[in-house]
Amino acid sequence: QKEVEQNSGPLSVPEGAIASLNCTYSDRGSQSFFWYRQYSGKSPELIMFIYSNGDKEDGRFTAQLNKASQYVSLLIRDSQPSDSATYLCAVNMFDYGQNFVFGPGTRLSVLP
Amino acid sequence: DVKVTQSSRYLVKRTGEKVFLECVQDMDHENMFWYRQDPGLGLRLIYFSYDVKMKEKGDIPEGYSVSREKKERFSLILESASTNQTSMYLCASIKPSGTEYSPLHFGNGTRLTVT
Numbered sequence: 001q002k003e004v005e006q007n008s009g010p011l012s013v014p015e016g017a018i019a020s021l022n023c024t025y026s027d028r029g030s031q032s033f034f035w036y037r038q039y040s041g042k043s044p045e046l047i048m049f050i051y052s053n054g055d056k057e058d059g060r061f062t063a064q065l066n067k068a069s070q071y072v073s074l075l076i077r078d079s080q081p082s083d084s085a086t087y088l089c090a091v092n093m094f095d096y097g098q099n100f101v102f103g104p105g106t107r108l109s110v111l112p
Numbered sequence: 113d114v115k116v117t118q119s120s121r122y123l124v125k126r127t128g129e130k131v132f133l134e135c136v137q138d139m140d141h142e143n144m145f146w147y148r149q150d151p152g153l154g155l156r157l158i159y160f161s162y163d164v165k166m167k168e169k170g171d172i173p174e175g176y177s178v179s180r181e182k183k184e185r186f187s188l189i190l191e192s193a194s195t196n197q198t199s200m201y202l203c204a205s206i207k208p209s210g211t212e213y214s215p216l217h218f219g220n221g222t223r224l225t226v227t
Contacts, residue, residue: 034215043202043218044155088155090216100145100216104154 135203
C-alpha cells in the first residue's frame with residue numbers, strides 16, 4: 001500500500017511567523033511531489049512542485065525534498081491569515097502513467 | 113490557463129436515483145480523474161481514464177461507473193445513489209502521460225448530498 005502521511009493539525013502559527021508543513025511517503029520510486037492549498041469548501045489549488053533533492057523557492061513558499069529520508073516539506077514565510085487553509089501533499093508514483101497519492105492534509109491556522 | 117469545469121456545484125439527490133456528474137476540460141488533456149473527498153479520509157481515487165473510451169478503477173470504484181466518449185469530457189455515474197455517497201466529488205485532468213512533473217488540475221468540485 002503506497003502511503004503519504006501528514007500531520008493533520010491543526011497547526012497554529014502567529015501572523016508573520018514561519019509555518020512548517022511536513023509530509024512523508026512510502027514509495028522510494030516516487031518521482032515528483034506537489035503541494036496543494038485547499039480552502040474550506042473549495043477545490044485544491046497548486047502551490048508548487050519539486051522533483052530534485054534540496055530546496056525550491058517561490059515567493060514566500062519553499063519546498064524541501066529529501067528522497068533518502070522520503071520526506072518533503074513546505075515552509076511558508078511571513079504567514080498571513082489568508083494562508084489559513086488545509087495543505088495537501090501529493091506524490092506522483094509514476095509507476096503506471098500518472099499515479100497521484102494524496103496525504104490527508106494539514107490544517108493551518110494563522111492567527112492575527 | 114487550464115480550465116476544468118464541473119457541471120454542478122451542489123446537488124441533492126434521493127436514495128436510489130441515478131446520478132450523473134459531468135466534467136469538461138479545455139486543454140486537450142488525455143488523462144482525467146474522479147476523486148471523492150471526505151473529512152478525515154482525504155482524497156480517494158474512484159476512477160481514471162487515459163484515453164477516450166478507456167477507464168481504470170481507482171481505489172474505491174464500488175457503486176460508481178464512468179464514461180469517456182469524448183476526450184474533453186469525463187462523466188461519473190452513480191447507478192443507484194446511497195447516503196454513503198454523500199461527499200465532495202472532484203474531477204481533475206493532467207497533461208499527457210510521460211510528463212511526470214505535470215500537476216493535476218482540479219475542477220471546482222461538486223458537493224453531492226444523498227437523502
